Amino acid sequence: MSDSRPIRTRRLPRCGGCGLPPLLCLCAEIPRLQIRSTVVVVAHRFEWGKPTNTGRLVVAALAGARVRLHGVEGPERDAPAPSARRLVLYPLPGARVLQPGEPASELVVPDGTWSQARRIVRRDALCREAEAVALPAGAPGRYALRRSLREGGLCTLEAVARALGLLEGPEVEQALTELLERFVERSERVRALGTQYRPPG
Numbered sequence: 720m721s722d723s724r725p726i727r728t729r730r731l732p733r734c735g736g737c738g739l740p741p742l743l744c745l746c747a748e749i750p751r752l753q754i755r756s757t758v759v760v761v762a763h764r765f766e767w768g769k770p771t772n773t774g775r776l777v778v779a780a781l782a783g784a785r786v787r788l789h790g791v792e793g794p795e796r797d798a799p800a801p802s803a804r805r806l807v808l809y810p811l812p813g814a815r816v817l818q819p820g821e822p823a824s825e826l827v828v829p830d831g832t833w834s835q836a837r838r839i840v841r842r843d844a845l846c847r848e849a850e851a852v853a854l855p856a857g858a859p860g861r862y863a864l865r866r867s868l869r870e871g872g873l874c875t876l877e878a879v880a881r882a883l884g885l886l887e888g889p890e891v892e893q894a895l896t897e898l899l900e901r902f903v904e905r906s907e908r909v910r911a912l913g914t915q916y917r918p919p920g
Contacts, residue, residue, distance in 0.1 A: 731909065736779065738770040743905045749779045750894050754887045755823035758784040758879060761839050761846065763831035771906065773876035774830035776898060781879075789831075789839050807849035808882055809840045814851035817885045825849075826882060830875045854881050874899070 737745040758781050760774045767774065767788060778784045807827045827845050829836035840846045873881070876899045884892030
């Protein structure tokens with residue numbers, strides 16, 4: 720949930736799963752984590768296809784996770800069944816801070832820039848019907864592919880990792896954090912060379 724820097728690598732062929740160039744593809748290394756909670760990524764349609772998007776990694780790594788595209792005409796996509804405990808992870812005024820050891824939940828996560836995420840939370844039915852929760856204060860984010868316009872801002876994968884660390888345990892948070900670090904490292908390797916990137920070998 721941050722704003723993009725210009726990227727000079729749009730002409731590179733990219734994996735449809737992780738968004739990296741094929742020879743740096745991360746898909747085979749993405750863990751498949753079994754969790755009690757259900758994660759629903761509500762992604763802005765302009766965000767989902769960006770090579771720096773981390774919401775795709777959330778859906779790939781978590782069993783039972785779904786994506787719901789916001790801003791697409793027609794019926795809502797991948798709407799989950801009603802839940803008695805639905806949380807939306809967004810720091811609205813008055814949002815309750817998540818606490819360790821809370822019961823499993825349906826966690827709805829807006830995915831986009833801050834302005835896009837704010838509109839999603841206001842307009843999407845899943846978000847409007849959910850209890851707003853925020854993360855407790857923590858260490859600065861490790862995601863360096865975009866500039867955050869909000870102090871303490873985290874990318875989608877990082878925010879989900881920290882939330883699930885509270886709902887599911889530190890092992891889940893660690894696995895998702897390590898996935899983010901590999902994604903960032905490979906993305907920065909490509910970005911440093913821009914359109915001059917050539918796969919090794």
